[in-house]
Amino acid sequence: GNSVTQMEGPVTLSEEAFLTINCTYTATGYPSLFWYVQYPGEGLQLLLKATKADDKGSNKGFEATYRKETTSFHLEKGSVQVSDSAVYFCALSADFGNEKLTFGTGTRLTIIP
Amino acid sequence: EAQVTQNPRYLITVTGKKLTVTCSQNMNHEYMSWYRQDPGLGLRQIYYSMNVEVTDKGDVPEGYKVSRKEKRNFPLILESPSPNQTSLYFCASSWTGGWNSPLHFGNGTRLTVT
Secondary structure (H helix, E strand, C coil), rough: CEEECCCCCCEEEECCCCCCCEEEEEEECCCCCEEEEEEECEEEEEEEEEEECCCCEEEEEEEHHHHCCCEEECEECCCCCHHHHHHEEEEECCCCCCCCCECHHHHHHHEEC | CCCEECCCCCCEEECCCEEEEEEEEEECCCCEEEEEEECCCCEEEEEEEECEEEEEHHHHCCEEEEEECCCCEEEEEEECCHHHCCEEEEEECCCCCCCCEEEEEEECEEEEEE
């Protein structure tokens, strides 16, 4: 079946540090890949997505590239801010007719001023 | 404002007492789904609905029921809640048309069953 493995957290960084959160996946066919972000007390919001190999998703300074050869979709940001503190979920969608997202376990990110 | 609204935000109940968590979306989405979020497990799908009167099981449907009588509403029903259903629940919706349509999530319902 489909699965997503995400970097264990929590992750604590200083403001302006470089961020990488690793994500690898297992899926049949050609999944779409997503990063969702959950701020405290809120639901998940789509951060970025990529729908085919070598696509790069980007939003709010975050980027992730769909690497089919390594089955990875690592999230990166060059300079994090305190407002980036949240829980980040990597997810894939490969169940045509359901649109189900298969989520990783989430990575809690805390940015210290 | 486009949104998915869940109620209540917090709910404490006792084992066996039937409860309903409501979910409503104002985006005319055809697809709706319920997830539960548990520490170390991420989010897991409970039920989903591709359209009115069409519902199907997700990965963890045991102990839950849903209905989709109208396009905008998708309530989650726990007929006889048990402590292992203590969790954070999210309703989500999206346009139909395949996997390229991002999900919009509600703010969650934190349920405690004692």
